[in-house]
Amino acid sequence: MAKLSQLARETDRAFHQKNTAHKVRASFSRRTFLLTGFGSAMGAGLAFGFARQARAGIVLPPLPAGAQLPAADTLFEPTIWCTIAPDGEVTVNIVRAEMGQHVGTALARIIADEMDADWNRVRIDYVNTEKRFAGQYVTGGSWSVWATWDLFRQAGAAARYLLVQEAARLLGTTPEACRVNDGIVVGPNGSLTFGQIVSHAADNATLLKKSLTPQEMAALPLKTPQQRTLIGRPVAALDIPPKVTGHAVYGCDVHFDDMVYARPKLPPTRYGARVRRVDDSQSRKVPGYERFIVLDDPTNEVQGWVVVIAKSWPAAKLATDLLKVEWTPTPAQEVSEADLLVRARKLHEDPRSGTNIYDDPGVGKAFDTAEETFSQTYTTAPVAHFTLEPVNATARLHEGIWEIHTGNQWQSLILPTLAKAAGVPQDQVRMITYYLGGGFGRRLNGDYAVPALLASKALGGRPVKLMLARNDDMAFDSIRSPSFQSISCALDYQNKGIRAMRYDVVAGWPTLAAAPAFMAEGMGGKKYDPFALSGADHWYDVGPFHLRAICNDLANQTFRPGWLRAVSAGWTPWALESYIDEAADQLDQDPVAFRLAMLDGKGRNAGSAPNAIGGAHRQAAVLQRLAELINWPDVQDTLPSDTGIGIATTFGQERNMPTWTAGAAQVHVNQTTGQITCQKIWLVVDAGTIVDPDGARAQIEGGALWGLSMALFEGTEIVHGTIAARNLNNYTPLRMGDDPEIEIVFMDNTYKPMGLGEPGVTVVAPAIGNAIYNASGFRLRHLPMRPQDILTAQKQGA
Structure with a gap:
């Protein structure tokens, strides 16, 4: 038990230091079980699993004449993002919020790998707001690793460069003659640990006062993928011990x-x-x-x-x-879900409403001369966040x-x-x-x-x-807005394809409600919320394309629309990928082959560096890999009755930082009760370089389960201007017994890392919807899809 407690204190020292400074006392009574009974049983294993490796002592060279040791608490801070202490401990400053995604471990890897630090000597500090980090505090949009990648690589390279310079001076050699490995600088005549280098900085004019300009940092050589030792490798997560032992401090x-x-x-x-x-x-x-x-x-x-x-x-x-x-x-007390849908349809029918994102020449002509046009609408219910900690x-x-x-x-x-x-x-x-x-x-x-x-x-x-009690939290939540989407295409039966597409997305706009300064600019200088549209601006070649984002102003006046995991990419692929399957069916095309033909990488879909290299071709690659993984289309012939597999593909989160994703779901539909059971989900993901493999898999898996929850279970209704569901008695997220088998494959490449927090959500709902059709013959166009919807479709003969 003593070892376990010591381990927790060491690993989570950042929190305890700041809490002491602010005289905060955290009550752990609700974690007594972890710290006593469970902790006693597991302590030895945990201490063994997370203990730092001991190192043999290294003899330092004598100090230069007249040199003095710095104070024991002197830290070397090569950039604002990390420090090295005289005992060799490397602290990485994290401005991103830790909410179960292991973001600190992922980001610390980047800086530690580039500086060749000893991972056993690395710790993380989730910093408080300070002027020097101003503007950096945001954890959302799957941005954390993507936005930090270049910054932390440069910071790690700067630390390594300055440590080598000082080590060479102490060892009486040149920097070019030194190499770095696992927190040790090795020269021709000896070696020094990072801690020893900091401890023996000769005076204040040397290492501890050195810094690099942004231009000098940008010029430093960075590791090649083959030289990396921590990125993409299995290492212990730095935030796990305090969470396991109950020493992690939450706001409550x-x-x-x-x-x-x-x-x-x-x-x-x-x-x-x-x-x-x-x-x-x-x-x-x-x-x-x-x-x-x-x-x-x-x-x-x-x-x-x-x-x-x-x-x-x-x-x-x-x-x-x-x-x-x-x-x-x-006035909001008179607003219902039906009112919001009526308003959405009215806005959709008004050509003057909303903001055009694309309006390619030739859309009108293609529709006017089309052999046939095909239109569908899709809707989604409001969704609450329902975080475990209100x-x-x-x-x-x-x-x-x-x-x-x-x-x-x-x-x-x-x-x-x-x-x-x-x-x-x-x-x-x-x-x-x-x-x-x-x-x-x-x-x-x-x-x-x-x-x-x-x-x-x-x-x-x-x-x-x-x-806030749970019912307060639900009532005050910034919910995911209900949405209405209309997609129409001019079909080409001769060439079995799409000649042109019109796509309208109507929903409450969260960015307009909470951060209007971050609204994007569409055609004609009109503003729109990019987080109420992402996913609709797809990478398919559908000929001339008209895409319009429309704010449901009644929604914004009634409640506060919020960002919820995957934001609009949680509902736009639901509509688009359901529609693509329906269009393929209309044209008597295989849905995978139909998609691949449109992912040709032409024009604006060619992609660009550094984030979207390869463009639509990379989305095609994940879809092809998925088809191989599930043995499409032959797999359909091997399934029992009332069971089907559906597929979908998208690029969450944003067009400028795409994580290419393809997914399939195997679903059974009970034709008597309408019960829908998701038996298995497959996901193929191209997120570029995978920094933290275990964290990446957890992110995609968690996202997929949330996508499943919103597809089949989770949702509420607006009644009298607020959501009706206030607790688990009438709000029904996914339960453990409904978890399917999940198989995840990451594409192996060395492109810049993209986001992983949300893409797992995006393809699950449309894959399930398409699977329901293949299993039962019924198309469902509203989320969530519940048993009653199947029974209603049966009665209507849909």
Whole structure:
């Protein structure tokens, strides 16, 4: 047990150091099982598995005359992204949020590989907000590895270069005569570890004060793929031990001795509510209840909120339930799911609405002269994030600085809002970073930190931990918007292909709601939300193509659309790949051959460096590999009755950073009950260089399960301006018993690494939809696809 505890402390020292600095006490009572019974049983194995390797001592050369040792705590910081300590420990600074995707391990590999560090001496520090990292704090869009790759390779090369320069000076040789391996610089007459080099920097004019300009860093030689020792290799994940032992600190673990608890009483809708009257007569009967606060919010993030303050969370929870609040009615309370669909259809029918992304010459002529046109519409229900850890934040005023203790995915976005809420300059607000108990895009929006700060402000800066119960979390969620998509093609029966395509995507726009500065520009200078369209801007050659993005303004006025894992790429491939299968059926074409013929890599689909080298040809390659993997099309003849396999392919996440993905699903449909069972999923992924193989597989697997959840189980409905489902009694994500077998294949190449957090989601729903058709003969065009939909289709003869 002692070894296990020591291991956890060492591995997670970053969190414990920052918590000590801020006098935060984390309560681990809910993890007692891990730290006692389970920990005792597993301690020896864990300590053995994660212990660092011992190294034989290396004799240092004598110090030059007059040289002095630096202070023991002196760190060498070649760039802001890493430090090397005198004991040889390499710390990599991580600005990305850790929410189960092992991002720290992946990013630390990049810098450690390039500097030839000893992986057993590498640790990670999830840094708090600081001016030097400004603008870097965002974890979403599957960007982390992709956006950090070049930066961290250069940073690692800079560290290696400076360490070799200093080692050569100490060893009395030239840098060219030295080589580096596993944290040791070896010269002709001796060797030095990184720690020894730092310890023996002769004076402040040498190593510890050296730095490189951006131009010098860019000129440094980088390793070839063949020279890499950590990237793509199996190594121990650095974040696993604290999670296993229960020492990982999440936002909900934060505690201060003089802290109070808060829970909100939410208005009936997100926007427009105003408090008329509050009655706390019943709340006052709860032991520990202190007061309520009607929040005065200059940011308008939490309109009409009343927050209950109590000495404990149970007291805050019960007192909030008993609090009676009367609000002014809002127009949003009259909005239903049906209203949103009616509005979407009306916007789709109006040629003046929305923003054109593509409008190729010849679309109209192709449709006017077509032998036949073929049109379909597809819809999706709202989806909630339902993170395991409901959103929470702890705020206090400490030494003139507003501290926000929470887990968040985009600190750079919410910091200005928090400063506005506090009424102070932004440099007087600091976010303290913790592990996230689930993000999935929900914590890109830091709106939940605002009421914590406002409550603390109302109490004179006293520490306030604001927590949302599950039903609060669901009601306040920035949900994935319901969507409506219309696809039409002019078909060419003679050449068995598509002559032209029109594609409209209508949904609420999350970027418009939360980060309008990041809206993209379409044709004619009109703005649109790229995260409400990605996936529709496909790589198929369909002749002249007209693509339009349309904001469902009623959705944005009713609730706050949010980014949810895969964002629009979670619904656009559902429509497009279902439609492509339907079009292939219309033209009597094999669906795989039909797709491959359109992935010809011509024109705008040719791809470009450095992110989309190969273009549509790489998407064709993953599809061909998938066909070989499942033995398409012969596999269909080997399946039992009421069982089918469907395929799909896409490029999530974005056209400028495509992760080419092809997927297949094997599905059984019970024709009596309508029950749909996904038996197996195959995924072939080309994400370029795979930095962290284990993490990559986990990401794709987790994404596929989420895609399955949204395809067959997960979804709710807008009723009276908000979602109807508030807990697991009426919100039904995937259960463990419904997990299928999953087979994942990564294409082997050395291209720049792309994202892996979301692409696993994208192809699952259309593959399942196409499999349902092959198993039952019924086309379903709404997500989620549930047993009742099969029974309804049977009655209608669809």
